[in-house]
Amino acid sequence: MAHMAYTTPPAPTVGFDLDMTLIDSRPGIHACYLALSERTGTHIDADLAITRLGPPLAEELINWFPQEQLAEMADLYRSMYPSIAIAATPAMAGAREAVAAVQAAGGRAIAVTAKYEPNAKLHLEHLGIHPDEVVGDLWAEQKAEALREHGAGIYVGDHIGDVRGARKADALSVAVATGPCSADELSAAGADVVLADLTEFPGWLAHYRPARA
Incomplete structure (x- = not known):
């Protein structure tokens, strides 16, 4: 057989x-956007931003900053991120x-x-x-x-x-x-x-x- x-x-x-x-990642990103808003004096609706997570950072930042500032703002956000977002997530x-x-x-x-x-x-x-x-x-x-x-x-x-x-x-x-x-x-x-x-x-x-x- x-x-x-x-x-x-x-x-x-x-x-x-x-x-x-x-x-x-919502609580950490929310806190980081609030901190970026405070640091730059630019209004960012963090509540809205965390409803559309997934796409790259620049696709969200373009809603709040002019094109020529995007690279600088992305760098600033990423530099602030570890101390603000990691523990909160x-x-x-x-x-x-x-x-x-x-x-x-x-x-x-x-x-x-x-x-x-x-x-x-x-x-x-x-x-x-x-x-x-x-x-x-x-x-x-x-x-x-x-x-x-x-x-x-x-x-x-x-x-x-x-x-x-x-x-x-x-x-x-x-x-x-x-x-x-x-x-x-x-x-x-x-x-x-x-x-x-x-x-x-x-x-x-x-x-x-x-x-x-």
């Missing part, structure tokens, strides 16, 4: 977005467990974010979340560069920009409805899987891998 060979699917490399996927529910689930399965977890890379690393170190790699300064389709480079077959994010990045990298798009985009918007943008939040991710991953065998 022929012996059936059962092969375990290869452990995946999974990319994760940072803001509103792994970390709830909690992990999203299930974030540590989601990264750990990938690593426990023998896979690699990478954070790919539009955030300034040194500040992204500070957040993860502060919260005790330990992905295998952190790649910053990439937004939407640009994220595909890092996903391809690291061989990520899955990308987890909260924004339609993350869905676009996953699709460009030919990675499975797993979306969490914890950021500015609703589950319906994420589905409409082409997400393959939509979860309420990262607490659902380890269970999804456990079922996804045997299904791939």
